[in-house]
Every structure is written in C-alpha cells, then in structure tokens.
Amino acid sequence: MRYLAACLLLSGLVACTAANTNTPVSADATHAGAPLPFIDDDYSRALAEAKAKGVPLFVDVWAPWCHTCRSMKANVLSDKSLAAHADRFVWLQVNTDLTQNAAFQEKFPIEFWPTLFIIDPRAEKPLLRFAGSATVDQLVKLFEDGERAYKGGVTGAEALLARGDALSGEGRPAEAAEALTEALAEAPADWSRRGRALESLLMVLYSTFDEAKAKECATKALELLPSTPRSLSWANSAATGLMCSLMVPDGAEGVTALRTALEAKVVEAMGPPAIQMAGDDVSGLYDSRIAARKAAKDEAGVKVLAQEWLAYLEGEAAKAPNAEARAVFDSHRVSAAMKLGQVDRVIPALQQSEKDLPKDYNPPARLASVFKNLGRLDEALAASDRALVLVQGARRLSVLSTRVDILVARKDSATATKTLEEALTYAKTLPAAQVSARQVKSLEKKLTELQATAAPSPK
Template sequence: MRAFVFTDKSLASEAGRFVWLEIDTEKSRNAPFRKQFPIEALPTFLIVDPAEQNVALRWVGGATASQLRRLLDDGRLAVAGGGPEPAGRAGASSGDRPPEADRLLLRADALYGQGDNAGAAKAYQEALAAAPEGWGRYGRTVESLLFALQRTQASEEAAKLAREAYPRLRSTPSAANVAASGLDAALELPAESAARQELVAALEADAREVVADTTAPMAADDRSGAFGSLLDAREDAKDDQGAKQVASEWAAFLEREAARARTPEERAVFDPHRLSAYLKLGEPKRAIPMLEASERDLPGDYNPPARLAVALKAMKRWDDALAASDRALSKAYGPRRLGILQTRADIYSGRGDAGSARRTLEEALSAAEAMPEGQRSESTIASIKKKLQASP
C-alpha cells in the first residue's frame, strides 16, 4: 500500500481531509494504541472518530486507490454521524434518504470497528439482505463479512458466501480477496464435511479465473494471494505436480510484477511472496539475488536479512544463515524479533547444535513473555513453549 497506493496522485485531494497516522505495531511505544485498537491482521486501516475515540470504519487488507477513496468517503460520513450517502442508485443525491442497506451498513461498520466480529457478521448479513440491485457497497460489505466470519470460525458460512458473491464481483477489485478468502475457508472445513469437496472445487475454479484475468482492476498482492490459496488447495489434494505448477506460475507472475517496479521499495513488496514461491518449488537459491539487492537498497530494513536467513537455512548454508540472522536481529525490534529468533533456533538445529538452539528458544520465550499488553501474544508464547518441550 505504501509503495503503490499512497503514492497515487488521485489521492492528493484526500490529504487535507484527514489527520494521517501510520502506526508501527512492532514498536513498544505503540503498544497502548494496539491495546485500545486491537489489530487482527496487517494491513489494517482505521478511520477514528476524534471526538469519541472509537473506530468509525475498519478495513482489513489491501485496496486499490479507487477502493481507498470510497472507504475514506464512507469513513468521513460515518464520523459525521450521517452514515453513508446513497450508493448504487441512478440519480441519487446527497439529500436522498439513505436506503435501508446503507443504514444497516453503518451499524455493521461500527460493530466491526469495535472488534465485535460476531455482531458485525450478523449486521453485515442484514445489510446484504436489504441491499438493492447494483448496490455500490456490495463488494466491501462482502469482504468485511468474510473476514468477520473467518475470525469467528464460521468457515462453511464464509465459503458459501464467497461462492454466492463471486459471480457478481467477477473482474472487480474485490474478486481476488473473495475467491481466495472463500477457498481458504473451504479448506478449513473438516474432511467429513458434506459441503467441503464441492466448495473447494468451485472456489478453486474461481481463484484460477482470478489469476488468469490479467485485465481485472485489482492490486498485484491481492492476485498474488489468490495464487497462494491455489497452492494450498493443491497441497490439500496431495497433488504434488499440481502444487509445483501453481508455484511456478506464481513465481513467474511475481517476477513480472517486480520487474515493473520503479523503486526498490516497490520491488521489495514482492519479496516475501517470491520467497514463498521459491521455497515451494524447492529452489531457495532463486531468492538470494533479490534479497541481497533489497538488503543493499534498504539498509535500515530488517526484513531482507531475515528472509535471507530463511532462504539460506533451506539451502543448509548454516553459517551464512546465522550471519544474515545476526544482521536482522541488529535492526529488528518488538514482536518481529521472535520470528527471527525462532528461525535462528532452526538454523542451529539444522547444523546439529542442539544447545544453542534451545538457548535461542529460551531467549525468544523470555522476550515474548516480556512484551507489553497490546503486543503480547499468548499463541506465540504457547508455540515457543511447544518447541522447547520438543527440543533435546
């Protein structure tokens, strides 16, 4: 978003309409903000009512410039207390009484902003049920509802919603997220679920359509996410050849996008997904040149050396991986250090140094337990403890 969307000149008119704030969730000084405004996934965009200090509108995930402009319009109106202006009706004016769907959406957005995913899901469903034909907020409502359903473990409901909504959202900016989120939800269903096989097959076809449609107006990282979901589906089917084919197509897509980048920051946006694709192909060596370039071009960023450590670990270049890990740790802070330390423990294990691996996990556990409220993650602590219990 920072590299591709916020630099879009069409957003210049929005600069004076809001007080803009970017929060680095890894820094301990921002833990109170995270406590007041819990962040469930990154990126998350919040439009905060300055008078009430509550979230008027929340958006989880990326967005195109046009989507962001619409979100900002809706957020401004929500803060003003009037709710969204009529959407999707020919000839509607600002003086028109908003349709029922828009009033219900205002309530759903408020619940979603509070982090009440269960309440928001019900309210979003009510808004969709009341929506007129051609309602302009259909896409963002479906995307928010999908996230709320997945956070409440309503996987079958989420998958069925995506399957129903996708034909209407085909070739729109919402298509990739709807297809990918729906497929992810279907894959989460237990094997004995009667609906699982049909939903996975249908949503996999939708996701394949998304990645094949190169003309649809959607963010490159959203289309990349659809590739990732397709790869998960092939692995779930134990189709090694199919998974390798998807990974190869994914890597080729990302390489084309990276080649179009105008700046190192734009190019580095694709580094994590490219690394994932290369690892799935069993070709971590392909990641080394891009990560070395990113580390050189972005010397203050801990991500390139942290990712280099992962790639070098996969290549069993233990000493080089530890050196990359050292460089990452010298720049990293907050919760991100925990992942780097766990990778470092794996490197020590790989080269047969069980003692150093255990000490590194103990360091990670100590750091995780010392995190302030707002950054502390009980699931991360439990995961590190489990690794320690399994270590020699």
C-alpha cells in the same frame, strides 16, 4: 490481497542499534512530498489534532514484514491524486513492530495486516475497519463511508453497512456479520458498496477462526459472488471464500464441492477481463490457489502453479520502479521458490534487497531461512546476526526462532537452548497486545524438546 492467516508476531534478542530504536523519525521528514500528511506512530497527537479540527482520524496499521502493507504504501497511499483528500481526515500510520504502539493495539486489536481504521475522535470509537488491500478508487469510497458514519443521518443499506463497520471495529463479529448480511439483502442490485460489503462480511466470518463460521463464509461467498460487480473486492471475496473452505475439515459434508467451486472463482478472478489490482494482489490469488491444490494433495498441481507464480513474481519485480516496490515481492518469491524446490533462485534478489534497504531486517531474516533450508549454516547464522541488529519489538521472536533452528542444525543444542531461554525471558518484557501466545507456546515447545533431547537417559 489481504494477508489471510492470523499473523504471528516474531522476535529476536540482541539490542537494537541507535538507528533502530523505538523513536520514530519525524513525520515531516518521512512524508515530505507525500500526498497525504501522515503522522507516524503518535496516536495521542493525531487524536488531539482530529478533535481540534473536527474531522475523523484515518489510521493505516501496518508492519515492515507485511508485503501487502508495503504494496499499499508503494502503489496506493503514494498516489498523487490522494492529495485532494488531505483535509478530510487527520492521518496516522501505526507500525505494530514498535512497542510504543502497544496502547493503540490494546484499544484497537489487530488480527490482519494491513488494517485501515476511520475513528471518531469524539468518542474514540471506530467508524470503519477494513482489512486488506484497496485500489485508489476503493480507498476514496472508504473515505466517503467513514465521513458518512461520522456525520450520521444515513438510512437503509448504507446505515446497516455503517453499523457493520462499527461493530467490526469494536471486535463484535457476530453482530457485525448480522448487520452486513442485512445490508446486502436490503440493498438494490446496483448498490455501489455491494463488493465492499461482501468483502467485509467474509472477513468478519473468517476472523472468528471457527469451523462453522468458516463454512458459512465459504457458502456466502459462492452464493453472493454472482450478484457482485467484478472488481478487486470480487477477487478478494473469492479468495477469502476459498481460504474459509480450507478451514473446514476435509470430511465435512459438501466441503469438496465448495472448494472446487471457489477455486474456480479465484481462477476466474485471474482471467479476462482483467481486474484492476496490484501485483501483490495477483500474487495473493496464486497463494490461495496453491493452498487449495495442497489441500487436494495435488503435488503436481502445486509444482505447476509454483513455477507460474515464481515467474510472475520475477517479472513484476523486474518492472518495479524502485527498491521498496521490488521488495514487496520478496516474501512470496521465497514461498514460491520453496514450493518449487528451487529456493536458491531467490538468493540474488534478497541480497539485492539487503544492499538497497540497509535498515530493513526482512532481507537478512529471509536469507537466514533460505540458507538454513539449503544447509549453508554458516551463512544462515551470519544473516541471522545481521537481522538481529535491525529487528525490534515482538517481531524479534520469529528471527530468534529461525536462529534456534539454525543452531540445532549445527548440532549446537546448548546455544540453541540458551537462546530459547533468553527469548522467552525477552517475550515477558513485551506488551501483551503485541505478543502472540501461539508464538510463545511454539518457543516453549521447542525448549521442552531440546531439553528432553539433552537430558541423560534414565538408567
């Protein structure tokens, strides 16, 4: 399931090792034997190739910390059947941890991970933008939609969907929502794009982070789900509608009924008949249900669901075919274990991921948080050290923020203050398109609080 919160960019301070610079690995080496010939982190090269071949450019925007991105790589983009589509596009993957990709993000701002673009290289305009997960079959339909928009000539609901896609890609949510709403109203009942159009509409409304739009999103989800075929798009739409309802203030008229009805839809999505979806998508549905129980102040319900969620994740991880596929579940396992009050339960899994994926900063970064939560501060600081050697770009700010919390817990306010000052200095060196203003404000607030605590009391 899509990552339904505005993802903050994170960071830390020590220099990267030679193996973790912003220089990408050769695309030929990275994707040898893969079904789709992706170019890594070189928009200029990919754009030139698309222009030369006269085909659209397909872009997978991802990040190493994004579990849904990694699930898509492990379960969908690796599917051998996609090789039949290799000549339809030029293929590009953009890792938003890398500062070299800031120019791409300036041109095509990213709010959710993963985001898939289909871009017209003739005008460098997005033909389609899709945020979140997809099955192989849904991905193939996205290919078809992108090609139709590239070639032009579509009419009716298909044309309105193409217009909504393009407007969403250009960052014009109000106009995109209008076009997508029209498409759903005009389309026949058996329209094959109905689920995708609803999913896109709800994400456009959600992405505004506006209370009125959030209520519209929740209401639209409840209104249109009954006429939408049961599929991953249906499940994602139910969860997006629920998350939108949680953005509406508690006392707003009708919000309790909206939340109850949409939570029931998410429960329905998890029941029979089974919807084809990856384990990460099911996990996302658990996450949204727990958010709803928390909003309802149902702590007992949160515990019951967290227990079920963690058992599910442990079962899925045990079935994973390799370390990369297993690590997809690490972040949600930490979340579930924390909600259950059994955070030590995930330590062996994170330690195994760190052993199996020695260039991945996520396992030691997560271990730092887990050890800090348990009061094992020396181990937390050591894990933070290991993460900082690996992490790069704006993501380093989050690793450093956790490090400050560890230092404060160790009652080392002087080092914590110095670390925050260095972090804020470092943040100023990063491309603006890759730095979250909210994260910087959070660090500034921590610094102010630390300085106030350290200052002598007035006489």
